[in-house]
Amino acid sequence: MRVLVAMSGGVDSSVVAGLLKSQGHDVIGVTMKLWEGPNGEMPETGCCTAADSEDARKVAAKLDIPYYVLDYTSSFSENVIDNFIDMYSKGLTPNPCVECNRSVKFDHFIDQAKKLNCEKVATGHYAKIIDNNGSKELHKADYEEKDQSYVLHMLTSEKLELIEFPLGTISKPEVRQIAASLDLKTAFKKDSQDICFVGNNDYRNFVSSRMNFSSTGAIVDKNENELGSHNGIHEFTVGQRKGIPGGQGEPKYVTKIDVENNKVYIGTKKDLTTKKFLIEDVSFVDEVITNKISIQTRYNSSDIPCKINKIDDNVYEVELVQATLGVAPGQFGVIYQNTKLVGGGRISTKILEDVNE
Amino acid sequence: MKGLEYLYLDHAATTPMREIAFEAFKHAEEVAFANSSGGHELSRRAKNLLEESRDFIGGIFGAAPKEITFTSGGTEADNWIIKSPFLNNASISSRLVTTQIEHEAVLSSAEWIQEQGFEVKFIGVDEDGVVDVNQFVESCNKETLVASLMYANNETGVIQPISEILKKVKDVSPEILFHSDVVQAVASEKLDFHKLGIDSAAISGHKIGGPKGIGVMFLSSKYKLPNYFHGGKQELERRAGTVNVSGVAGLAAALKEQQETLSEEKILLESERKIFEDTLKEKLQIKIIGENINRLSHISNIQFKNINSETLMVALDLKGLGVSRGSACASGAQKPSHVLKAMNVHSDDINSHLRFSFGWSTKDGDGLKAANIVLSTIEGIS
Numbered sequence: 001m002r003v004l005v006a007m008s009g010g011v012d013s014s015v016v017a018g019l020l021k022s023q024g025h026d027v028i029g030v031t032m033k034l035w036e037g038p039n040g041e042m043p044e045t046g047c048c049t050a051a052d053s054e055d056a057r058k059v060a061a062k063l064d065i066p067y068y069v070l071d072y073t074s075s076f077s078e079n080v081i082d083n084f085i086d087m088y089s090k091g092l093t094p095n096p097c098v099e100c101n102r103s104v105k106f107d108h109f110i111d112q113a114k115k116l117n118c119e120k121v122a123t124g125h126y127a128k129i130i131d132n133n134g135s136k137e138l139h140k141a142d143y144e145e146k147d148q149s150y151v152l153h154m155l156t157s158e159k160l161e162l163i164e165f166p167l168g169t170i171s172k173p174e175v176r177q178i179a180a181s182l183d184l185k186t187a188f189k190k191d192s193q194d195i196c197f198v199g200n201n202d203y204r205n206f207v208s209s210r211m212n213f214s215s216t217g218a219i220v221d222k223n224e225n226e227l228g229s230h231n232g233i234h235e236f237t238v239g240q241r242k243g244i245p246g247g248q249g250e251p252k253y254v255t256k257i258d259v260e261n262n263k264v265y266i267g268t269k270k271d272l273t274t275k276k277f278l279i280e281d282v283s284f285v286d287e288v289i290t291n292k293i294s295i296q297t298r299y300n301s302s303d304i305p306c307k308i309n310k311i312d313d314n315v316y317e318v319e320l321v322q323a324t325l326g327v328a329p330g331q332f333g334v335i336y337q338n339t340k341l342v343g344g345g346r347i348s349t350k351i352l353e354d355v356n357e
Numbered sequence: 358m359k360g361l362e363y364l365y366l367d368h369a370a371t372t373p374m375r376e377i378a379f380e381a382f383k384h385a386e387e388v389a390f391a392n393s394s395g396g397h398e399l400s401r402r403a404k405n406l407l408e409e410s411r412d413f414i415g416g417i418f419g420a421a422p423k424e425i426t427f428t429s430g431g432t433e434a435d436n437w438i439i440k441s442p443f444l445n446n447a448s449i450s451s452r453l454v455t456t457q458i459e460h461e462a463v464l465s466s467a468e469w470i471q472e473q474g475f476e477v478k479f480i481g482v483d484e485d486g487v488v489d490v491n492q493f494v495e496s497c498n499k500e501t502l503v504a505s506l507m508y509a510n511n512e513t514g515v516i517q518p519i520s521e522i523l524k525k526v527k528d529v530s531p532e533i534l535f536h537s538d539v540v541q542a543v544a545s546e547k548l549d550f551h552k553l554g555i556d557s558a559a560i561s562g563h564k565i566g567g568p569k570g571i572g573v574m575f576l577s578s579k580y581k582l583p584n585y586f587h588g589g590k591q592e593l594e595r596r597a598g599t600v601n602v603s604g605v606a607g608l609a610a611a612l613k614e615q616q617e618t619l620s621e622e623k624i625l626l627e628s629e630r631k632i633f634e635d636t637l638k639e640k641l642q643i644k645i646i647g648e649n650i651n652r653l654s655h656i657s658n659i660q661f662k663n664i665n666s667e668t669l670m671v672a673l674d675l676k677g678l679g680v681s682r683g684s685a686c687a688s689g690a691q692k693p694s695h696v697l698k699a700m701n702v703h704s705d706d707i708n709s710h711l712r713f714s715f716g717w718s719t720k721d722g723d724g725l726k727a728a729n730i731v732l733s734t735i736e737g738i739s
Binding site: 028066068070071112115116117 | 667668671672674675692737738
């Protein structure tokens with residue numbers, strides 16, 4: 001089988017290419033150039049740097065597979081960057097990895113794979129695809145510490161037909177071991193943690209350099225008492241503690257961002273707890289499952305048992321069995337039944353307000 | 358991995374080395390490896406080989422030996438000629454006139470000149486990629502130090518109206534140094550620099566079956582340029598650095614064979630290209646750049662309607678056909694061509710072009726073979 005492997009230059013995707021090659025597949029390695037400097041150069045910081053693609057090239061050479069750097073910058077910029085900025089401007093907490101997976105990696109990349117006569121694409125995500133009587137299911141990775149199924153929740157069983165996640169049953173230490181045994185230079189390379197296009201994780205600077213957020217506004221408590229001022233709402237996300245007026249007593253957190261009135265609400269931990277909220281643009285891997293389900297409201301957060309009720313097309317109300325902290329609008333609610341991923345959607349703003357009051 | 362089956366149609370990027378050049382290179386390393394600036398027997402051998410080669414290469418281009426300086430390649434020659442006139446206490450109102458479709462070696466040098474505060478005019482082209490004669494000439498004034506116009510474009514092969522422009526530019530001011538990057542043209546055109554009237558030229562060895570890392574700067578004896586490299590007194594005290602004598606010998610040998618076979622080679626290149634283009638035209642909706650105007654015999658730049666050329670290039674590579682898009686960047690990802698942009702190619706089409714370049718290693722039948730690979734590949738990706 002011919003497989004197009006997305007190679008970031010990290011150890012995970014290196015091992016994916018190595019494993020598939022050793023299984024006898026016809027493997028083609030591709031580094032997606034997602035992001036570039038003003039003169040078309042690869043970025044120097046973050047992930048997807050020129051040094052990363054150089055690592056990917058070396059791994060491909062070692063494995064003796066064809067390797068290409070392909071230009072996905074316009075797709076990435078239109079679908080991921082623009083969305084990232086847009087979300088911040090609405091006071092939401094974006095998850096660019098989800099957007100990138102949805103519209104770049106598992107859309108354009110799959111299209112390109114088809115054109116290159118590849119039956120499948122493979123990535124180094126930690127998630128498991130299980131065949132259940134001919135229908136593909138998405139499950140958490142066996143190595144739960146690294147499980148990335150959350151950012152893959154938009155994949156449908158039809159899409160999963162075209163995808164391989166070879167790391168679903170392997171632990172990170174094993175991945176490094178395999179890389180070392182294949183003599184791949186990425187075997188002991190440090191994992192990247194940043195949002196890939198924002199080096200040093202300074203997303204505030206990134207956002208403010210791309211948009212005019214200069215307007216200052218008020219920081220208020222839930223009774224509209226003014227407690228201070230801010231330099232732009234993009235500097236805040238719900239649940240944030242840093243950079244807000246302190247004082248005696250209980251620690252304060254951002255509880256809500258009112259974009260229209262340019263106001264940031266703060267309150268105590270208690271004001272941050274949520275029991276009911278809505279998720280929008282909901283998709284399901286296959287059929288809608290409502291029994292014995294739980295939800296993750298952030299990447300790598302714990303599963304909270306819940307109930308879901310359909311409100312409208314692709315809109316569901318989520319009721320948690322137990323109230324939880326830091327449900328942030330813009331992040332995704334991803335529903336599981338045990339290890340099986342059921343589906344997910346974006347956590348809505350307006351609803352939270354209703355629920356809180 | 359690819360084996361011997363691979364069909365190479367990227368000669369405009371570089372060519373394989375001719376056997377005779379390889380032999381000359383090897384022979385020079387064996388018998389004339391010594392430093393050509395030294396004072397002993399072995400150095401003399403190197404020096405003799407160097408100067409024989411210089412005489413021969415000068416002769417091919419109708420130039421005197423002293424007008425030939427060996428460089429590391431076309432890029433160095435372009436940099437030297439474009440930049441150095443501006444480095445020598447040039448008045449800030451000094452001007453450089455060039456085009457928007459030059460090779461990056463000229464274009465980036467010109468941008469650098471511009472960053473230093475000098476005036477630089479980048480003249481546009483029409484939709485066939487031919488430079489605007491009037492605009493070029495009108496942009497030249499008494500303050501113009503250098504006018505630089507490539508003989509033929511490396512991406513499209515389109516030949517520029519160099520004689521006409523040159524004559525008119527010299528009417529504006531005979532002092533203007535008229536430079537031409539002939540790197541691509543030399544591959545399929547016979548050139549005599551003095552007959553052509555240009556004052557300087559850049560040549561690269563590896564585009565004609567010579568070694569990489571060797572090139573020629575031709576500079577008419579009417580002009581003198583400040584040195585660009587500083588160090589030893591090599592190359593008539595113009596260019597410091599131990600001379601790459603074996604490279605020079607390889608280049609001379611490659612040029613000898615190339616010039617002897619040029620007229621036959623041209624017939625082959627044109628017929629293979631014609632078969633290639635005709636076969637594609639029959640089956641596909643394509644546009645051939647410069648099809649009905651004067652263009653180099655070895656280049657075919659084709660627009661494939663509604664097909665992404667990046668994907669097509671990869672798919673062709675996987676089928677054993679090597680071609681190229683615009684100019685490559687370090688990481689391998691390629692950006693839309695500045696040449697096509699200058700030609701005002703619509704943004705929907707700018708990523709639909711591929712350059713197929715034939716060359717001395719092209720054999721009878723390659724055109725049809727390539728066309729068939731393209732046709733079967735496009736069936737798969739559209």
